[in-house]
Amino acid sequence: MRELKQERAVRTRAIILKAAAEVFDELGFSGANIREITQRAGITQGAMYFHFGSKEELARAVMKAQPMTVLPHLATRGLQRLIDLTFVWAHRLREDVILRAGVRLTGEQNSFGMHDPTPYQDWAAVMSECLREARAAGELSDNVDIEVLADFVVSACTGMQMYSQISCERADLMDRVVAMWQHLLPALRAPGDVSPLDGSALRAAEVLREIAPQRLGAGQETRTAP
Structure with missing residues (x-):
């Protein structure tokens, strides 16, 4: 069960990262917003903040990927x-x-x-x-x-x-x-x-x-x- 949860968390994180990249690519950092990112990822903002604490943290993760x-x-x-x-x-x-x-x-x-x-x-x-x-x-x-x-x-x-x-x-x-x-x-x-x-x-x-x-x-x- 623990391994399944970890696997789901990894998949969710990857989906958030991809959605964030799409929005950053189109709008840049200043034009991007968390609502658009979560809508594209198909998750709640609470789920997003569980994996990434802020838009800045998301941007750093995309840069490092x-x-x-x-x-x-x-x-x-x-x-x-x-x-x-x-x-x-x-x-x-x-x-x-x-x-x-x-x-x-x-x-x-x-x-x-x-x-x-x-x-x-x-x-x-x-x-x-x-x-x-x-x-x-x-x-x-x-x-x-x-x-x-x-x-x-x-x-x-x-x-x-x-x-x-x-x-x-x-x-x-x-x-x-x-x-x-x-x-x-x-x-x-x-x-x-x-x-x-x-x-x-x-x-x-x-x-x-x-x-x-x-x-x-x-x-x-x-x-x-x-």
């Missing part, structure tokens, strides 16, 4: 995993409302009194782990500072998606990510490394084909909280 919209879809390791991560991120940013809302809230947070760099730092930590694996595998040049590079890629991706959003609602974001790796990858590889690292548009398309079945399964969810 960003990496988990990408990481479960990846099977590669090292430097290829980092490249693939940015490909999946660029694709899912256009179709995953939690990722999209998290990006919006992270960029707008100063406007509602938040100054939390944690979402960026979480991405940098994920990327640093990929780079440490790459170095252990002999893929990464000894001249590369792992922490500096991870922070740079996060910054580059942040800027690219903002530019792409303004230019064409992110329609060219994948092209921008591919261009980044075409310029970066030759400078990052260790001399003599012969691993089949690939940052091309063909690789991006291959990654998206690989994750398609996972996305299909993830989309089969209920809208009513138990």
